Amino acid sequence: MKVPRLLTLALSLSLFGAAGAYANSLWGEYEGFAKAKLMVNNEEKTFGEADTPAFLVKGSAVLPVRVLSESLQALVKWDDAKKTVSIQKPNVHMFVAKKVDNDYSIKQPFGVVKKGDRLDFAVFAQVDNLQTPIYSFQISIYSPEGEQVATHEKVVNGQRESFWYPWPFNVTFNESGKYVVKFSIKQDESSAYTVVSEKVIGSE
Known part of the structure; x- marks a missing residue:
């Protein structure tokens, strides 16, 4: 089952290692929030018009769980009944x-x-x-x-x-x-x- 489009994960910018996000007005806005640029292992992740992009809320980056997890080669699964996202890294x-x-x-x-x-x-x-x-x-x-x-x-x-x-x-x-x-x-x-x-x- 696919993870819902708006399912995201909030991470503090100070916690980024291989993944990083950079906020700037030049990236535009998403529903009133400043967009962030998402880089994973020096590769920029792009988002389509129907996708939820990376953006900032009160100084923290909000990132799509599936994009981030799969970029870091982890499994992600959504349980709609329990409203729970599970990430597994074998x-x-x-x-x-x-x-x-x-x-x-x-x-x-x-x-x-x-x-x-x-x-x-x-x-x-x-x-x-x-x-x-x-x-x-x-x-x-x-x-x-x-x-x-x-x-x-x-x-x-x-x-x-x-x-x-x-x-x-x-x-x-x-x-x-x-x-x-x-x-x-x-x-x-x-x-x-x-x-x-x-x-x-x-x-x-």
């Missing part, structure tokens, strides 16, 4: 290696490849602190241009607080730059995937 660590044995030992890990190489390798995901039921998870690989070059989906449909999961891939690294491996979670069958971890493979 620990997901990924490794890429040319081989993962049956005992989950990793052989020949790598992080850089030669442009043009075609490799058989495994993506190994270690997940813990997953404190909410999920429908499925997905491991996808994207080219430097943002094209999905490989993907694998696993339906779980239940509670799995911690697990290890290796999966083989065969990818040709045709471009120079950063290939991104993304681990995403779908909380229920009708929801969209949320990226909760990323791993970069450099192609030179």
